[in-house]
Amino acid sequence: MTEKSRSERGGRRRFNLKRREACTGWLFVSPALIGFSIFTFGSILYSLYLSFTDYNLLSKPNWLGLQNYVKAFTDDQYFYPYFGNTFYFVVALVPIVLVVSLLLAILINKKAGRLTKGYRVALFLPSITSTVAVSMVWLWIFNPDMGILNNILTAIGLNDVPLWLGDPAWSKPALVIMRVWQMSGYYMLMFLAGLQTIPETLYEAADVDGATGWQKFIRITVPMLSNTTFVVAILLVIEAFNMFESIFVMTQGGPLGSTSTIMYYIYEQGFTNYNMGYASALAWIFFAIILVVTLIQYRFRHEQGGE
Numbered sequence: 001m002t003e004k005s006r007s008e009r010g011g012r013r014r015f016n017l018k019r020r021e022a023c024t025g026w027l028f029v030s031p032a033l034i035g036f037s038i039f040t041f042g043s044i045l046y047s048l049y050l051s052f053t054d055y056n057l058l059s060k061p062n063w064l065g066l067q068n069y070v071k072a073f074t075d076d077q078y079f080y081p082y083f084g085n086t087f088y089f090v091v092a093l094v095p096i097v098l099v100v101s102l103l104l105a106i107l108i109n110k111k112a113g114r115l116t117k118g119y120r121v122a123l124f125l126p127s128i129t130s131t132v133a134v135s136m137v138w139l140w141i142f143n144p145d146m147g148i149l150n151n152i153l154t155a156i157g158l159n160d161v162p163l164w165l166g167d168p169a170w171s172k173p174a175l176v177i178m179r180v181w182q183m184s185g186y187y188m189l190m191f192l193a194g195l196q197t198i199p200e201t202l203y204e205a206a207d208v209d210g211a212t213g214w215q216k217f218i219r220i221t222v223p224m225l226s227n228t229t230f231v232v233a234i235l236l237v238i239e240a241f242n243m244f245e246s247i248f249v250m251t252q253g254g255p256l257g258s259t260s261t262i263m264y265y266i267y268e269q270g271f272t273n274y275n276m277g278y279a280s281a282l283a284w285i286f287f288a289i290i291l292v293v294t295l296i297q298y299r300f301r302h303e304q305g306g307e
Contacts, residue, residue, distance in 0.1 A: 051280035061277060068281035078257070078265060079282075085172065086261040090240040092176045093183070097236055098229070101184045105191035106221070120189070127186035135249035138178040139165070142250075165251055168258035175246060175259060183239065187232050194228035195221070230301050234294060241290050262286050 051068055053061035072079050108119055126134060141149050142164040150161040162170040198221065206216045222229075244263040247253060253260035253268070260268075262282065270279030 047280045048284060050277050051284050053277045055277040055280075057274045057276060064277070068278050069285065071278065072282060072285055078260070081257065082260045082262050082265045085257075085259060086241060086243075086263070088172055089176065089179075089243050089261065090237060092172075093179055093240040093243075094233060094236045096176070096180050097183050097187060098232060100180060101187035101232070102191050102225075102229075104184060104188040105195055106217075108188070109192055109195045120192075123188055124185040126182045127184075129182075131182070131245040132249055134178070134182050135246045138174075138181075138246075139250055142174050142178075166255060168256050171251055171255060171258045175243075175250065178246060178250075179240075179243065183236075187236065190228060190232055191225065194225045198224045230297070234297055237293060237297065238290060241286070241293075 050061060052064060052066070054064050054068075055061035104123060108116060108123070141147050144150055144161065144163045144166060147164075149164070153161045162174075164170050164174045202220050202224075203216055206220060211219070242263055243261055244267065247259050247261060247264050248267070251259045253264050263286070266279050266282045266286065269275045269282060
């Protein structure tokens with residue numbers, strides 16, 4: 001009984017000590033957590049409230065109910081065209097960046113040597129460079145008169161060169177090219193990390209069975225990278241939906257609204273026209289659409305037997 005009592009007392013002391021340490025830790029981090037909660041969740045809830053008002057920075061908000069949401073779907077002539085532009089970038093960027101980043105990862109993974117790290121840095125560097133800086137460089141590249149791209153096309157004999165950002169037919173493809181160049185390096189590293197977790201014995205066994213490189217890619221690499229591919233696809237969809245900085249710097253939504261997306265439209269409504277209430281409603285509609293698309297991806301992944 002004595003030994004048992006000592007053991008119980010010792011256990012209670014350890015529990016009390018851990019509880020005091022936990023309370024002390026929470027006490028130290030609570031100011032940061034409280035501030036983060038107020039400025040993050042408080043702002044989110046306030047924007048939800050504003051979405052039901054006519055707030056315009058100049059007067060007190062008046063309650064409108066669902067009028068802003070109804071206006072977006074029924075009375076706003078730009079809502080659907082700009083959503084079309086947004087989905088264009090999603091549909092174009094996601095598969096292209098997926099394929100390009102995967103191919104780059106495979107090439108880097110196979111290429112051994114001292115230069116491999118240099119290749120990784122060179123390919124990753126655009127993704128950590130400021131989008132504004134990258135956009136300024138590509139503005140020069142796409143310049144129809146002095147840009148290096150049209151100079152190259154002219155040098156190889158193409159006289160009818162595109163106007164790129166000045167042509168509604170070429171403005172969206174030009175932005176896609178720029179974003180593929182910038183985004184691929186980051187997702188290449190994610191695929192590279194996934195490739196390096198695949199056991200080499202699987203490829204050795206496939207070699208013994210006489211499998212070709214394509215068969216090994218389809219039957220080993222692709223299935224083993226399924227989880228990585230799913231994560232990359234989710235991140236790409238969200239990033240493509242939120243495309244803004246490059247549009248703001250390179251086209252300002254033009255020409256003729258051909259590159260205006262919902263993100264850019266929200267900015268225009270909120271910070272150019274000062275329709276904060278309507279901009280908040282658009283932001284919440286946009287959030288709901290991204291959430292639905294993400295949940296559909298999760299559901300599809302679950303039905304395919306993913307974890």
